[in-house]
Amino acid sequence: MLSYAVRRILMVIPVLLGMSLVVFFMIRAIPGNPAQVILGQKATKEAVAALTHKLGLDQPWYVQYIKYLGSLLHGDLGESIRTGAAISDEIWPYLAATLELSLAAMIIAVVIGVNAGIISAWFQNSWFDYIAMVLALIGVSMPIFWLGLMEQWVFAIQLDWLPTSGREDVRSPIEPITHLYLLDTLLAGNTEQFMQVVQHLILPSVALATIPMAIIARITRSSMLEVMKSDYIRTARAKGLSMFWVVYKHSLKNAIIPVLTVIGLQTGLLLGGAILTETIFSWPGIGRYIYDAIGYRDYPVIQSGILVIATIFIFINLIVDLLYAMIDPRIKYN
Amino acid sequence: MTLLALMLAVSMALVGCGKSEKTSSGATEKSSSQDTLVYGRGGDSVSLDPATVTDGESLKVTKNIFDTLLDYNDEDTTVKPALATEWTISKDGLTYTFKLRKGVKFHDGTDFNAEAVVFNFERWANGNADKFPYYGSMFGGYKNDESHVIKEVKAVDDYTVQFVLKRPQAPFLKNIAMPPFAIASPAAIKKYGDKFGENPVGTGPFIFKEWKRNERIVLEKNKDYWEKGYPKLNQLIFVSIPDNSARLNALLKGEIDLMEDLNPTDLKQVEGNKDFQIFKRPSMNVGYVGLTATRGPLKNKLVRQALNYAVDKKAIIDAFYAGQAEPAKNPMPPSIPGYNDAIQDYPFDLNKAKELLAKAGYPNGFEMELWAMPVPRPYMPDGKKIAEALQANFAKIGVKAKIVTYEWATYLDKLAKGEADAFLLGWTGDNGDADNFLYALLDKDSIGSNNYTYYSNDELHRILVEAQTVSDENKRNELYKKAQEIIKEDAPWIPLVHSTPLLAGKANIKGFKPHPTGSDKFTKVEFK
Numbered sequence: 001m002l003s004y005a006v007r008r009i010l011m012v013i014p015v016l017l018g019m020s021l022v023v024f025f026m027i028r029a030i031p032g033n034p035a036q037v038i039l040g041q042k043a044t045k046e047a048v049a050a051l052t053h054k055l056g057l058d059q060p061w062y063v064q065y066i067k068y069l070g071s072l073l074h075g076d077l078g079e080s081i082r083t084g085a086a087i088s089d090e091i092w093p094y095l096a097a098t099l100e101l102s103l104a105a106m107i108i109a110v111v112i113g114v115n116a117g118i119i120s121a122w123f124q125n126s127w128f129d130y131i132a133m134v135l136a137l138i139g140v141s142m143p144i145f146w147l148g149l150m151e152q153w154v155f156a157i158q159l160d161w162l163p164t165s166g167r168e169d170v171r172s173p174i175e176p177i178t179h180l181y182l183l184d185t186l187l188a189g190n191t192e193q194f195m196q197v198v199q200h201l202i203l204p205s206v207a208l209a210t211i212p213m214a215i216i217a218r219i220t221r222s223s224m225l226e227v228m229k230s231d232y233i234r235t236a237r238a239k240g241l242s243m244f245w246v247v248y249k250h251s252l253k254n255a256i257i258p259v260l261t262v263i264g265l266q267t268g269l270l271l272g273g274a275i276l277t278e279t280i281f282s283w284p285g286i287g288r289y290i291y292d293a294i295g296y297r298d299y300p301v302i303q304s305g306i307l308v309i310a311t312i313f314i315f316i317n318l319i320v321d322l323l324y325a326m327i328d329p330r331i332k333y334n
Numbered sequence: 335m336t337l338l339a340l341m342l343a344v345s346m347a348l349v350g351c352g353k354s355e356k357t358s359s360g361a362t363e364k365s366s367s368q369d370t371l372v373y374g375r376g377g378d379s380v381s382l383d384p385a386t387v388t389d390g391e392s393l394k395v396t397k398n399i400f401d402t403l404l405d406y407n408d409e410d411t412t413v414k415p416a417l418a419t420e421w422t423i424s425k426d427g428l429t430y431t432f433k434l435r436k437g438v439k440f441h442d443g444t445d446f447n448a449e450a451v452v453f454n455f456e457r458w459a460n461g462n463a464d465k466f467p468y469y470g471s472m473f474g475g476y477k478n479d480e481s482h483v484i485k486e487v488k489a490v491d492d493y494t495v496q497f498v499l500k501r502p503q504a505p506f507l508k509n510i511a512m513p514p515f516a517i518a519s520p521a522a523i524k525k526y527g528d529k530f531g532e533n534p535v536g537t538g539p540f541i542f543k544e545w546k547r548n549e550r551i552v553l554e555k556n557k558d559y560w561e562k563g564y565p566k567l568n569q570l571i572f573v574s575i576p577d578n579s580a581r582l583n584a585l586l587k588g589e590i591d592l593m594e595d596l597n598p599t600d601l602k603q604v605e606g607n608k609d610f611q612i613f614k615r616p617s618m619n620v621g622y623v624g625l626t627a628t629r630g631p632l633k634n635k636l637v638r639q640a641l642n643y644a645v646d647k648k649a650i651i652d653a654f655y656a657g658q659a660e661p662a663k664n665p666m667p668p669s670i671p672g673y674n675d676a677i678q679d680y681p682f683d684l685n686k687a688k689e690l691l692a693k694a695g696y697p698n699g700f701e702m703e704l705w706a707m708p709v710p711r712p713y714m715p716d717g718k719k720i721a722e723a724l725q726a727n728f729a730k731i732g733v734k735a736k737i738v739t740y741e742w743a744t745y746l747d748k749l750a751k752g753e754a755d756a757f758l759l760g761w762t763g764d765n766g767d768a769d770n771f772l773y774a775l776l777d778k779d780s781i782g783s784n785n786y787t788y789y790s791n792d793e794l795h796r797i798l799v800e801a802q803t804v805s806d807e808n809k810r811n812e813l814y815k816k817a818q819e820i821i822k823e824d825a826p827w828i829p830l831v832h833s834t835p836l837l838a839g840k841a842n843i844k845g846f847k848p849h850p851t852g853s854d855k856f857t858k859v860e861f862k
Contacts (some may be wrong), residue, residue, distance in 0.1 A: 042468060
């Protein structure tokens with residue numbers, strides 16, 4: 001298991017290298033000069049030329065790539081063209097915001113998705129099954145943009161229960177320590193602000209959870225149905241075990257592997273793919289950080305941002321792979 | 335599933351609200367009814383050193399941290415005293431002498447005086463187009479450039495500063511009043527160096543307190559502000575909420591007090607509500623269809639005129655601007671001195687359009703691309719839909735327009751290379767001067783930058799360059815009127831609208847007057 005883990009971690013290196021190369025070329029293939037974009041519509045030609053030179057964008061591509069790679073190896077993610085700040089300093093608050101949001105969304109998605117899938121399988125072809133699966137279908141195809149605005153309209157404006165957007169009340173801002181606000185408010189022992197953070201989290205995380213929740217429910221259902229047809233389940237039931245134990249202990253353990261795979265992939269996707277949710281709820285996350293950077297052709301931020309997300313994505317899937325062996329002893333990595 | 339999630343959310347919310355409702359909404363009520371104003375906008379600033387930026391999002395914040403020697407009047411771009419209390423201009427138009435306000439201090443406690451003014455202008459003049467982009471474009475370049483307008487800036491005494499120019503510059507005072515040329519604390523510039531943009535120190539009504547990128551910028555009252563009794567607000571917070579509808583939701587919920595870029599289509603939602611009010615920014619913009627004069631049938635003036643005849647501007651304004659715009663006939667809005675109101679617009683006349691097309695050799699029309707702006711702007715709230723309306727208009731005279739769009743930076747890049755046939759674009763003026771519209775957008779010198787149509791007319795060029803140096807206001811206006819006639823005849827554009835940008839705010843906001851430049855000073859704003 002350990003050697004497997006080490007092998008997998010080593011495999012990350014060529015993947016990231018390939019990734020950096022692809023991203024490097026892709027963003028340079030888009031038309032639009034960063035200098036022009038940064039200086040804006042009103043800049044003179046001289047200004048654009050001067051900034052292009054200053055940013056080293058007039059150098060051949062391989063020189064730019066090697067320089068970039070060289071600094072990466074030194075742990076330097078580069079400097080943002082737009083703000084001039086080191087990306088390694090700048091990126092964490094955005095990443096923390098996204099982590100908090102994705103985690104909340106995944107908790108909602110997993111708790112509801114897995115249980116809905118199980119109950120649907122348990123009571124296959126019942127009204128619950130039909131309703132849940134229709135809702136799951138709607139969930140998968142729901143435009144997040146619309147859902148987000150509707151959530152704001154209903155829960156924030158009409159019912160006045162929750163805030164519309166942002167991570168905190170700007171009138172009583174949170175003093176960041178780790179930039180994970182749930183943690184920060186707890187560390188500060190401020191329960192009022194903690195509740196404020198929870199309230200701000202609910203609407204965006206529900207919006208973000210919708211699609212993964214629906215996918216998880218559908219996968220859980222089909223995986224459970226398959227397992228519940230097997231002989232050992234029939235035996236367990238014949239022995240007189242209660243249905244609850246049969247389902248939640250015996251079936252689930254065998255049905256969970258594909259569900260876990262989906263959870264891993266979805267978590268990774270949420271980290272980078274929350275741009276719409278982050279825009280509607282003005283959540284200062286990494287999706288918007290990179291999206292804005294694309295608008296400004298802020299090459300270093302795009303490159304390093306994608307690289308950071310890719311790394312997390314790879315590690316989440318590695319953890320999922322290692323979990324397989326823990327859950328199912330038949331799986332061996334030697 | 336969704337329903338379940340929402341139910342869960344609601345129940346969690348109820349638990350949460352039960353505990354903290356009083357405190358969180360109570361706090362909101364308390365502060366908003368008093369002295370903190372939260373202003374919701376679409377984007378974040380790039381830097382808070384106004385001389386280094388060109389983006390409106392930066393300047394609308396720095397306008398409140400810094401002062402300029404002169405400022406614009408509340409509702410137009412006529413200049414009035416600010417850090418300079420009075421000024422004289424020599425007869426030859428080459429020497430400007432400013433008397434400075436006494437007893438003004440920067441936020442770091444250092445004195446504002448003539449030396450500080452000289453220091454700032456020296457800093458910009460010794461820079462380059464990359465460091466101080468606006469300086470170069472407004473004052474003809476930098477210290478060693480032939481075209482640089484300012485010969486010398488000198489401190490005559492502690493409170494008198496003199497500008498000597500190489501040649502007269504008609505809009506000099508208007509330029510001086512632009513937010514990028516705000517006077518910053520020399521001590522702070524030396525102290526922070528490259529980081530001054532994150533630690534701005536000026537003399538303005540508000541002191542910079544905090545900037546959390548992509549979230550908010552917090553400013554606090556300058557208690558020693560030179561305008562006695564002002565500012566009224568204790569705190570001014572700029573928050574970024576990128577989506578226009580989400581920003582409106584935040585306003586309706588009371589999380590923000592004032593918002594810009596209200597969708598014209600959302601106007602009704604606010605208008606009938608007694609808790610809110612609408613603010614209309616006086617129009618200083620133009621939205622237009624550019625007709626690239628170097629491409630296919632558009633090379634022919636008659637074709638460009640025909641397309642002008644084919645557009646029903648009123649229908650477009652009713653449909654997409656909720657009536658909050660006036661049809662444009664010239665490339666600049668009527669509020670700018672030199673506007674030629676005698677010009678007759680090409681009326682909406684399909685027969686005349688067809689006639690001109692036939693005369694130009696295209697009796698059956700032709701095919702072209704029509705580029706739609708991918709981002710909303712006050713002068714173009716929905717590029718895609720406006721393009722569709724234009725497409726339908728053009729189809730009536732046999733011109734088949736294919737709608738094309740790109741991501742914004744790509745869009746501008748391709749336009750600058752002259753790759754579009756017809757395209758949607760617009761412009762918001764910087765200083766209320768005709769030069770800032772006509773020369774910037776349609777002179778042959780601006781090809782490759784803001785003259786995206788590649789339209790070039792030597793006579794027009796001669797007139798526009800002459801107008802830059804004429805200091806006699808009447809003569810200058812005559813030149814601009816003539817320029818507009820030439821442009822109308824050559825028809826490189828279909829000028830569409832001068833729109834009225836909409837803002838919405840709480841009903842109890844008092845003293846807020848949106849400025850046509852888009853940079854508002856909050857000195858006199860308060861809550862009733």
